[in-house]
Amino acid sequence: MKRLIWITASVLFFSGTAFGQHAYFPEAGIIHFEKRVHLKNFMKRRMALSKDDNFDRSYMEQLMSKAPESYVYKSKLSFNANESRYDAVQEELTGIMRNLEWYGFDHNGSYYQDIGKGLFKNKLDYNGGNILLEDSLLNIKWKITNEYRDIAGYTCRRANGVLLDSVFVVAFYTDVIPLSSGPACMHGLPGMILGLVVPEQHYNIYATKVEIGQPQITSDFAKKRDKPMTRAAFQAFMRDRLRVGDWYTEPEFNFLMINMLL
Template sequence: MKKLVLITFGMLFVSAMALAQHAYFPEGGVIHFEKRVHLKNFMKTKMALSKSDNFDRSYIEQLLSKAPDSYVYKSTLSFNGAESRYDAVKQEQTGIMRNLDWYGFDYSGSYYQHIEKGVFKSRLDYEGGNILLEDSLLNIKWKITNEYRDIAGYTCRRANGVLLDSIFVVAFYTDVIPLSSGPIGTHGLPGMILGLAVPDQHYNIYATKVEIGQPQIVSELAKKKDKPMTRTAFQSFMRDRLRIGDWYTEAEFNMMMVNMLL
């Protein structure tokens, strides 16, 4: 009997080791995300930073009184090998949101990252036209913590980050999906980012579902004739166009740039 118990224990141990050695780490799939923007907090911050004559404040306050406290934008992130692409999902909006969306809660963008090559691309919808960016991956300084959270069925570990010199972000990543990528332009952790919060911009992005597969990742976001800009060139272009100091304050401009460059 004792010999039988030892044999059984040995078989269970070998089976457990085999499972550990052959754990499944998906290299491709599609992740569904929801981006929740806290509208009223966003607008309060934006109006506090703006020039006093930049808004019809009574009109904005009337809109906000009828608007929800928060609004959810949906998106997907397709990944395969070293590439990922994050795309907004088209959705119908209420009349209130169509009026408020002009203030830049979300730019209905597409974002491409090639982690091994260090390439970042984005296409943003701005005033009915496309803004195209192409640059290196964002420089993000991460500090991994011992806090964990379950997101879309995956155990994720928290990391605090700083990007664009001073913007604080909170991310939750899983090392079960080994690609060091994430929503929008985030990357740089030991696995896929399934949760992201940007307090200064009053939004968070969390995965709701992960589908494993081998999607084709399209790196081109626009026609070949279209000329993309670097982040630095884009900021100079927008600074000239928006006439900082006349139409926009420096603080309001910086808030807008973070939302467009992240």
């Protein structure tokens, strides 16, 4: 009888341990994020980089006087052991926000990463039309620090990164979620990125909740006849379309490209 009780207790203990490990090390699920854009700081930077004749200053001042200091966008990241997809959560915007979005601080993008294959896909909205990108995963140089922060119930470690030659970012990742991915195009750390700060673009993204499950992840963004571009081809296309040097200054164009490529 004692032996039977011991065996039963052992089975329950190890079963509970296995379940606890599965819950503690999720290999698939959905992460909910909030992206906070500091609107007025973003617009001040954008206006400072632009040609004076490209902005109606009085109109912009009127818009900004009615706009909030910051605005929060919601998004979600579906992931499994090999891939992830990050999508905006569609919400109804006020008239002020619809007008301000034209200036490019958010593009309602969808981002797909296949970590094993090193593949990246992106669909973003630009002035009411879709732009499709397909390229290798973005090259990011990371330096891991000894700073920690709790995000959505996970202990996360800070890493400082540089990408697109000179853009500085701060990320907080957890190795409890083993996939080397994160919001938008972020990846390359020993675990999932749950927090991201991009000072130059005046926004931050933090996870609010992690749900364990088996979400369906698709890399399809458009019809087969739609042809995606590489990042280099996209930048060349936009440079020509925006007539850099005529309509856009070089610093303003670079600022916009960083925003669209991240």
